[in-house]
Amino acid sequence: MAILRYIIPVLSAVLLTGCYEDFTPEIGTKPVLCLNSLITAGEPIELKVTRTWMFNDENAERNHDVEDAFITLFANGKVVGTDYLPKEGDRIRIVAESQTYGLATAEVLVPVATPVGKVKVSPTVTDIWKGDENFFHYEMLADVNFNLYVEMDVNDPAGAVNYYQFGYNWSSPVAFDGMQMFYVGDLKYDSEPIFKEHIGVFETVMGNDEDTRFAFFSDRQFEGKTYTLHLNFTGNSYHVKSQYYDESLLDCTMTLYLTTVSQSYYNWAVYKWNVDEGVTGDLSDIGLAESKWGYSNVSTGAGVVAAQSSSKFTINLKDFLKTTLNNK
């Protein structure tokens, strides 16, 4: 834990701060429409229309739905129905109008998914225990701990600024007790510097570049070229819980996702990182840094309309596990 990130706010807010005083600022405000949507290629569009409210208005906080909004959906300039399934490359425009709260519009380009390029997997066994098949030992046949070092190529298409999000999940045989036998441990985000491209000097110095689980990045540093992600998964475990050995117990896979996201999605993620994890968010709360308002690509300044398209690559660990167990 970098305690430095807490030093300035603590000094300022605790040692020097005398008190806080509740008040209601005399400032005129007018609620406006808010549009939120994450559009995924091939899936129906879901849109949430709400309104803004004065922060200290408790009634509005509980209910900020808009009853009289009229929505029009455009795809590539043409009006489409609610059953429209967006495709990669579609330009989606949403127009919402309310007699009470006015007009709101937003537009987003559904990105074209970038296929996952070459993937190289380098597993390293860190610990292994294998029981005697003739001796039933705590219902365990084997216990393997290993690290996975994955190099995954991103072949960035030229001619456009692209934004990405890396993600992963895994599948595992299920033991008789209902538990998964294979777990992926930690992805060491610090191993891949591009996951930190959004972090500036100030935040780095404050120690905010560590332990961050931020996996969005852009192609600004490799536009039109291939970039290799260095993904270090540590603490992965495979516990064979079965009374009998069967090769189906080795059916463990891990899936890597490369999601191409719209700029609005990327910007929203960077904004959230700044206010949730960045120290300037804390400083602006006590007047020592400029206020940060929420990122929005909606005409009213409220809401985010984003889009995404994914590609994936599955790593089959069966051979690795089999070899490992056989060599023991």
Place this chain on the structure above:
Amino acid sequence: MRLFVLSLMLSFAALCQAQNVTIRAIDQPAAVVFRSIVEQTGKNFVYSSELLKDMRVSVDVRNKPLKHALSVIFKDSDIEYDIKGRNIILRKKPQAKKKTRVAAQPRVVQESYTSRPEMLEEVVVVSRLEAPAVETAEIGAKKLTSQEIINTPALFGESDVIKALQMQPGISEGQEGMAGMNVHGGNADENLYMLDNVPLYQVNHFAGLFSAFNAEAIRYIDFFKSSIPAKYDGRLSSYLDVRTRSGSCEGHHGSFRLGLTSGSLNIDGPIGNNTTYSVALRRSWFDVLSAPFLALVNSSSDDEKIRLRYAFMDLNAKVTHRFNNRATGFASVYFGNDILKTGSSDKQQGSYSWYDDDKDDFHWGNLVAQTGLNYKLNRSLTAEFTAAYTRYFSSMKHDWLSREINNDVTVESRSLSRTRNNINDWIFRADFDWKPNDENRVRFGGNYILHSFLPARTDRNYTVGTTQTLTRDSTWTYKANEANAYIEDDWRLNEKFRMNAGLHVSLFNIDGKTNYGLAPRLSVSYRPDGNWAIKAAYARTNQYVHQLSQTYLSLPTDQWVPVTGKFKPQNADKISLGAYWQSDSRTFAASVEGYYKTMRNLVDYRDEYYLQPPTEMWNAQLCSGKGKAKGIDFKIEKVYGKLTGHVSYSLAWSDRTFPDKNGGRAFPARFDHRHTVHILMNWNISDRVSLNAAWTGHSGNRFTLLPQVWESPGFGDSYTNDEVPLKARINSYQLPFYHRLDLSCTVRNRHGFWTFSLFNAYCHMNTVAVRRTYNDAGRPVFQKVKLLPIIPSISYTWQF
């Protein structure tokens, strides 16, 4: 026409406090001649306000002992003098029979002097170097002595140049309690701070709570905010030249001060007949005070340890040597730095054990080394040659180690990062002071500066197991060449008109591109009678470097960057008008100064700048715009007597327009204080006790209040789904009126003096921000954030 010949030899004076003086004056007011002596010797004059009324002086001495010069000055008068320590006491010769009232500053009243109270009627201390405003052509100039700085109450009792200047009209303090300056609607980085004519980049300690200038080491400061001498350029708003003390020729002197937050030691004296030395050292005590507390905290846990140490120090050292009657040389060093070390370690032992160690080391500051030679080429022309090296540095290291041991399997991760931010300047300059005749004083010169900027470079080394990742950002060192030349003439046309006209030419070469700037300066004074003057001035200023700061604090992460890429040099035009009055006895003075300033090519972070990754460098995060400021400053001042001080009122407007901020609409500057009132009072109650009070009141700072919120879209990994603030106009909300009273009291004894001070004496908690939060009942509320309650402090200064 009465001749005006006054060879003050200011540059000589700035270099050596030797008691030989050079003065040439014909039929000049005595006070004018005294100011020259004060400047050359550092001594104060103590005399009755009636004693010198209408007295005029003719004197022509060159490099003669002070006593000789004083003997010449008072040869045919009924005044006698007595040199007591730092004071020159003037009184009527013994036949005068008058009653005495003493109004001296703490250190100037001597026992032998007060033992003869029947000798004088009213005594005032003249330590002011500043010429009355009615006598000069300048607008908005201020000269402060060390004593005036010390007399201004300050936070934690730490006398501070910048906080003393904050009491002047037209200057906003910026963030409460901080040593910042926003002059006539300008930004904080638009002020050029110089130490003996050499620029300093980092002028603050402890995030801006204290300035880098040790008041004990200061002899006087020159400050210009409206009509700016042609010698200076490089910043848009103001110029502050801090002149440090030289050693005394009379003997070894010193003082030791111990306060709540810092201590200082100052010594000076002669080395042989022609050389003097002066050393001033100041260091904070925070680390010493916090060490026992930390030890107590750490002893309460075997596993978890906290590491925290902060300290600042500054050192001023100067050696002056007089080679002969024509040449004086000097060498000086200033070193100021801040150290902040933080960290923590924690561990757990057992079948699953882990160890975590986190260390941060911050180190930042300034180094200035310079040497110079003052040479008198002939009777009317003197030259000053200076070579200097100034370095601003900040180094921030982060070292994090994590070790997990599970069933004899060890996973170790280590992250090392280092960020450096440096500026290195080599400066060579020649300045000339030429008096071709009695009516003109021409100053001219030039300089060359080789800059080297490393804005901020971060190296990262991350290791997990045997896998290592090394990264270095793409920041590179910028080399820049800067050349300046200037000429100005202070021309007394006749008894009523005086004019100062000049031109500063600058070239700034970087990345193969050369920017140039022409900065004409003009100020004119019309003096209808002895007590009145009306002035007008015009000044253009240029700025080639700017400071990037993401917070309102002064932190080592702030970066000074040169003008590069698409950005053009900043420049400003300022027109000023002023009217000045002084009473017959010169005890009272009043002024009104108006200004209108336009600023172009200002640089600021664009809205949502943080969405642009740092790899895009600062060009992508910044935008360029313009600014406008106008206002009027009123000031009434009591200059001499037991009670001195001033009352000032400023009415001001300041706004900015950036195409990439606030939707291109103009918005008020953060420190757009419509109304500002300063009251500063120094009351010498008795020989032993003096009281200083400073009251400040101004319209609240501008603030970007975000009153409305909207529902979070709720996507984006693991982030929370709280409400999101809606964009609002920048700085559209004005915080409540700010006011504060600071008091200090000085009590002298035989060996030194105690200083007691109260910051924010009536404990008015001023609002510095508004935040959105949830109160104890869980209700969403707006809260005023209030900083800095009443803060008492005490210090003792031992003089020897």
